[in-house]
Amino acid sequence: GHHAEHCQIEVVAETGSTNADLLARVAQRSLSAATLLAAETQTAGRGRAGRTWLTAPAAALTFSLAWPFAAPLHALVGLPLAVGVTIAETLADFGVAVQLKWPNDVLQGGRKLAGILIETATAPDRQVWAVIGIGINLSIPEPLQEQIGQRAASLPAPAAQDRDLLLASLLSALVQNMRQFESHGLSTFVERWNRLHAFAGQQVLILDQGKVLHEGRALGIDQIGRLMLQPDGGASPLAIMAGDISLRAK
Ligand code: ATP
Structure with a gap:
């Protein structure tokens, strides 16, 4: 099988969807290790069930991590929750407090700051890959204000200026937490998630x-x-x- 000891890192100026790109590469068997693909601009960002994730150039941190998943496929159902915890805890290190909305959103002040989209693909060699897509708003520029202005939040300064550092920290936390998730499932994440729950008791x-x-x-x-x-x-x-x-x- 594959081992996620090394992580390949790629940055592109523009693409439709980093999730779609990595899923295609899994299907073509052109990935041999865990791969992070970040895009300066995503022109066809995806949400769940065919919904769209809107971004404008330089207005978001958008990336996906393709991970050769070393646990049974059914274990993947809880992964969005573990990824939410990972994003929230990493943002906390940058001084940004967020809350989690079940199953897959990161909120700040009740508005969506980040989205998570997890998709899976099976390579021709039958290895299952999880493709974890994350979009974090750095700003909500004018063209998007009308569509999502009421429901979206963006990262406050100075965290928004530390985009590269934030990406590096997220990758490191994701790798660590993916290993934890593969060996212990959600068990180490449940309490952490519930502490971050945006709607607890509501x-x-x-x-x-x-x-x-x-x-x-x-x-x-x-x-x-x-x-x-x-x-x-x-x-x-x-x-x-x-x-x-x-x-x-x-
Ligand atoms: P919901 O938010 O309705 O519960 P969801 O969690 O499944 O749905 P996703 O599929 O994860 O939502 O994300 C897509 C939705 O997020 C879009 O339908 C739109 O309402 C909203 N959205 C799109 N772009 C952004 C953005 N940049 N920031 C915040 N929200 C966005």
Whole structure:
């Protein structure tokens, strides 16, 4: 199998989606080691379920890490949570406090500061790769204000000026935490995630493609990363699986 002892680092001026590029290279078997691909500008950034991640030149830190995953495929479901913890703890080292929104967003003051998109691909040699895409807003320039201005946050100074240092720190923390995740799953991340939970104890709506599935109080994540929800009306807590589910403050 592959070993993630060395990490290849590549920076390009512009590409559509760093996730798409790395997924294609996994499929063509052109990756032999863990690879970080960063783009100065991403023109077709992706979100979950075909949604788009909007950025403008120099306005975001956008990169993906392709990682040869040394654990069973089903273990990957909790990975967005471990990556959220990694981003939050790294930003804390830069003096930026953030909160996590289940399953895959990083918020500051209730607005989305960073997005996480994890996709997987199996190489022709059957090695499973996780491609971890991260976009962190450095600023919300004029052309994007209208579309996402109300819902997006950007990194405050001086962290935003330390973009390269931040990327290096994120990579180092990701590598360390990926190894932890491969050997112990979510176990070392659950408490850390729950401490960072943006909606702990708050009333929320759980949506499936815009339709309300459940209403209740968000408790926190369980050992396998499901969101525990105390439904209105006193029934016992529900465990919500990620799938294509969204969460909204009520
Ligand atoms: P939701 O935020 O609705 O729960 P989600 O977490 O699945 O959905 P993603 O698919 O991760 O969202 O990200 C895509 C969504 O993020 C877009 O639909 C848009 O609303 C929002 N968005 C797009 N670009 C940015 C950005 N640069 N900053 C903040 N939010 C953005």
